[in-house]
Amino acid sequence: xxxxxxxxxxxxxxIKSSLSNIAKIPISKSVNSIDExxxxxPDGDRVDAAAEATKGKWKPDERESLWKIAKKYIGGDIIxxxxxxxxxxxPATNVSKMAELMEYSHLLDQADVCEDPxxxxxxxxxxALSVYFxxxxxxxxxxxxxxxxxxxxxxxxxxxxxxxxxxxxxxxAAHAENEHFIHDMTSNxxxxxxxxxxxxxxxxxxxxxxxRDGVVLDANPPHIRANNxxxxxxxxxxxxxxxxxxxxxxxxxxxxxxxxxxxxxxxGQVDGYVYxxxxxxxxxxTGKWTKSMSYQPCDKEGKPLAETELKEVWRVADLPxxxxxxxxxxxHKLNSLDTAPRKMLASDSRLRPDRYALEKGDLSKxxxxxxxxxxxxxxxxxxxxxxxDKFVPKWFDLSDEVKATPWGDVRAYKYNGKYDEHRAxxxxxxxxxxxxxxxxxxxxxxxxxx
Numbered sequence: 002x003x004x005x006x007x008x009x010x011x012x013x014x015x016i017k018s019s020l021s022n023i024a025k026i027p028i029s030k031s032v033n034s035i036d037e038x039x040x041x042x043p044d045g046d047r048v049d050a051a052a053e054a055t056k057g058k059w060k061p062d063e064r065e066s067l068w069k070i071a072k073k074y075i076g077g078d079i080i081x082x083x084x085x086x087x088x089x090x091x092p093a094t095n096v097s098k099m100a101e102l103m104e105y106s107h108l109l110d111q112a113d114v115c116e117d118p119x120x121x122x123x124x125x126x127x128x129a130l131s132v133y134f135x136x137x138x139x140x141x142x143x144x145x146x147x148x149x150x151x152x153x154x155x156x157x158x159x160x161x162x163x164x165x166x167x168x169x170x171x172x173x174a175a176h177a178e179n180e181h182f183i184h185d186m187t188s189n190x191x192x193x194x195x196x197x198x199x200x201x202x203x204x205x206x207x208x209x210x211x212x213r214d215g216v217v218l219d220a221n222p223p224h225i226r227a228n229n230x231x232x233x234x235x236x237x238x239x240x241x242x243x244x245x246x247x248x249x250x251x252x253x254x255x256x257x258x259x260x261x262x263x264x265x266x267x268x269g270q271v272d273g274y275v276y277x278x279x280x281x282x283x284x285x286x287t288g289k290w291t292k293s294m295s296y297q298p299c300d301k302e303g304k305p306l307a308e309t310e311l312k313e314v315w316r317v318a319d320l321p322x323x324x325x326x327x328x329x330x331x332x333h334k335l336n337s338l339d340t341a342p343r344k345m346l347a348s349d350s351r352l353r354p355d356r357y358a359l360e361k362g363d364l365s366k367x368x369x370x371x372x373x374x375x376x377x378x379x380x381x382x383x384x385x386x387x388x389x390d391k392f393v394p395k396w397f398d399l400s401d402e403v404k405a406t407p408w409g410d411v412r413a414y415k416y417n418g419k420y421d422e423h424r425a426x427x428x429x430x431x432x433x434x435x436x437x438x439x440x441x442x443x444x445x446x447x448x449x450x451x
Contacts, residue, residue, distance in 0.1 A: 043236035091140035092360035097350040105131040113181035126254040127315040139235035148444035166394040176416035183210040201225035202408035251278030348444035
């Protein structure tokens with residue numbers, strides 16, 4: 002068996018260690034039916050969880066106020082909830098954040114040119130894991146407006162377009178392509194508020210096509226949880242499995258995430274194997290999704306082969322020091338108007354006034370602009386309903402393909418190719434206005450709606 006088993010003594014010890022880091026914290030008079038709340042330290046058994054509850058960004062009176070609001074929604078899906086404190090927010094939207102998946106796209110380039118079928122899976126699965134580093138930021142992006150887009154043409158030869166294709170339920174679609182791969186994704190996130198934590202169910206359909214051999218890969222994400230929303234330091238954990246399957250050959254990868262707190266120092270720990278179609282382990286992989294991944298050839302029992310050693314395949318790039326939003330250099334590059342494509346779409350997330358105000362630190366303007374954007378979206382929806390109109394995405398078409406996930410079915414949106422035509426027309430244009438960027442955010446179906 003290609004798995005690791007702990008002894009009974011170690012298991013019991015681990016449980017004791019874990020329980021010592023889960024504090025039941027008495028809540029103040031604002032709580033009537035719930036008098037305790039779970040707080041989990043992000044540092045495993047190295048920090049006392051009772052003390053952890055007093056940490057984080059909120060002052061006691063702010064915790065009181067937030068808890069009064071949060072307890073009304075316990076057990077519910079809050080993905081579209083408009084009430085989110087500005088101090089929880091980051092200057093990005095879900096549409097633009099999806100583009101962060103491309104930060105380590107060179108791993109997909111390597112997978113495409115790799116001759117060894119199992120090393121191909123090492124590269125591709127390392128990319129699939131790397132995308133979760135962006136989720137370690139303890140902040141929430143803005144909810145996109147239906148029709149909002151994000152485009153990128155300045156990274157490793159990739160042409161990228163993302164679009165909010167549905168508002169209720171909130172669904173994002175994205176397409177990325179360069180000379181080595183095609184990436185298509187439909188994302189329909191669901192959530193469940195547990196009190197001081199939030200479960201995030203990533204109902205997604207992700208397909209990668211490696212161009213050289215036409216290999217098609219299918220990815221299935223792990224469960225995500227945001228811990229200590231109000232009491233303690235906010236942090237993100239992954240649990241369960243991430244799988245990547247070569248739909249052409251049957252080879253596959255399974256990564257298993259170790260719950261933080263069960264063993265000291267395990268935060269971010271992930272272990273797994275590359276298997277062939279006969280379910281035999283070929284390469285073991287180990288590391289932390291918050292730091293790096295390494296691999297080593299193994300035998301049929303999952304043990305490292307003699308005279309081989311662990312080799313690193315991916316590592317988080319250097320990060321800006323003391324960055325206000327804990328952005329990577331790549332994220333800053335994505336958000337910058339300086340690196341936006343020529344004549345970008347007026348529906349692009351970069352132009353959202355609330356996002357831009359937060360980036361510039363104008364907090365009073367953030368709330369005002371956010372309310373304005375949300376009000377206009379509601380008015381547009383009312384007008385569509387009154388006119389019996391239906392919103393139709395520009396860059397993606399709803400397909401008949403339905404993918405089953407542990408958290409519900411996802412109906413895939415397929416890229417329609419029109420963005421490539423749009424971009425080609427701009428790049429070949431001799432119109433002097435082609436280099437004038439739009440300045441007003443405009444994803445609206447009716448331009449006269451306020």
